[in-house]
Amino acid sequence: MKSARETREILDRLETQHPDADTELHFTTPFELLAATILSAQSTDVRVNLVTPALFKKYRDARAMAKASSADLEPLIHSTGFYRAKAKSLIGMAQALVAQHGGEVPASMEALVELPGVGRKTANVVLGHALGVPGLPVDRHVLRVSNRIGIAEGDDPVAVEQQLCAAMPKPRWTRTSDTLILHGRRICRPKPLCDECAVRDDCDYFRLVVARVRDGKAPKKPQTLNTKKLKLTTATGQLKAEPRGTGRVRKARR
Numbered sequence: 673m674k675s676a677r678e679t680r681e682i683l684d685r686l687e688t689q690h691p692d693a694d695t696e697l698h699f700t701t702p703f704e705l706l707a708a709t710i711l712s713a714q715s716t717d718v719r720v721n722l723v724t725p726a727l728f729k730k731y732r733d734a735r736a737m738a739k740a741s742s743a744d745l746e747p748l749i750h751s752t753g754f755y756r757a758k759a760k761s762l763i764g765m766a767q768a769l770v771a772q773h774g775g776e777v778p779a780s781m782e783a784l785v786e787l788p789g790v791g792r793k794t795a796n797v798v799l800g801h802a803l804g805v806p807g808l809p810v811d812r813h814v815l816r817v818s819n820r821i822g823i824a825e826g827d828d829p830v831a832v833e834q835q836l837c838a839a840m841p842k843p844r845w846t847r848t849s850d851t852l853i854l855h856g857r858r859i860c861r862p863k864p865l866c867d868e869c870a871v872r873d874d875c876d877y878f879r880l881v882v883a884r885v886r887d888g889k890a891p892k893k894p895q896t897l898n899t900k901k902l903k904l905t906t907a908t909g910q911l912k913a914e915p916r917g918t919g920r921v922r923k924a925r926r
Contacts, residue, residue, distance in 0.1 A: 674874075679823040679839040682871050686851050689870040690858070693850040695801045697721065702777035702802035703769070704728055706787075707737070709794045710761055715752040723749055734775045737766035761789025779803040792830065800846030808833050808845040813856025820860060822876035 674682070687693065696717040699705035704724065711720045727748045731737040737745075745759035752758065765787045769775055777798060778784060784795035796807030810829040814836075818824035824835040840848050859865050864877070872878050 673825045673835070674822050676839040678874070679836070680841075682821060682823060682874055683840065683844070683848055683851060685870045686855055687847065690851050690854045693847065693854045695797065695850065697797075698724060699802065700728075701733070702798060703734055705802045706765065706777055706784075706790070706794070706798050707762055709797045710765065710789045711749060711752045711758055713758070714754055719752055723752055731766075734766040734769035734777075737762060738770045740766075758789070764788030765790065777803070779805055781807070792833070796833075796846075796849070800849070806842045806845040807849075808837050808840075809849045809853075810836075811853060813853045813860075814849060816862070817852045817856045817860045820864070820875060820877035821871060822874075 695705075697705060697708045697712065698721045699708055707727070708720050708724050711723065727745075730748070731740060740763055742756065742759045742763065745762060746755050749755045749758055749762075768787050769777065772786075773783070779799065781792070781795050781799065784790050784798065785792060793809045793811055796809040799805040799807035800809070810833045815824075815827060815829065815832055818832055818836060819826070823839065824832040826832055826835075836848060837845055855869075859869050864882075866872050866875070866878050866882050869875065869878070
């Protein structure tokens with residue numbers, strides 16, 4: 673894994689490549705961002721932004737949404753998917769805000785993750801973008817991009833969050849997440865556009881996989897491994913293979 677200095681230099685270049693990196697969810701209050709982020713699970717920001725204007729017109733704050741029923745909410749959020757579970761989470765979240773926080777969104781990770789439907793990623797989004805508290809949300813894009821480049825290691829979002837936070841200054845945490853997410857959407861997709869990447873020359877995945885394939889140096893079969901080829905996991909971009917004679921999976925050495 674790369675050093676903190678190398679990680680900061682890589683993020684400097686990625687931020688130059690994506691100067692517009694920011695959350696793409698539309699909101700005007702912390703409550704709206706909290707609700708929108710809950711809706712974004714297994715959906716897209718574009719889809720959520722189509723749904724929230726009507727939702728927030730009817731339910732402007734936690735007190736209003738706390739009085740809603742699932743039958744009221746489900747038709748409004750149906751197109752985001754998993755609408756029954758999301759309606760339950762939105763109502764439970766709003767009721768908890770009213771009962772425990774006077775209807776206001778708390779500005780701490782500990783309080784936010786106690787709300788129904790709110791995990792670390794959602795809490796970090798709200799903290800960093802609506803409450804001015806540095807947070808580093810880790811989603812599938814952050815996992816994939818950071819593992820491919822080599823600035824983090826692992827498929828556990830909490831572990832990757834800790835690694836990136838340790839490398840980056842606290843005021844840059846939110847911007848770091850926004851940049852990695854946008855890079856994952858635009859450039860470092862599941863099938864990456866490496867030739868358009870500003871940090872290609874420092875990327876472990878490009879050096880160990882893409883460049884070797886282009887140079888014709890990639891082995892057909894790893895000599896010290898069984899017949900399974902090295903593969904890139906979809907979620908994180910980690911190189912993994914099964915050692916000969918064992919049933920365990922280990923990370924290939926970078």
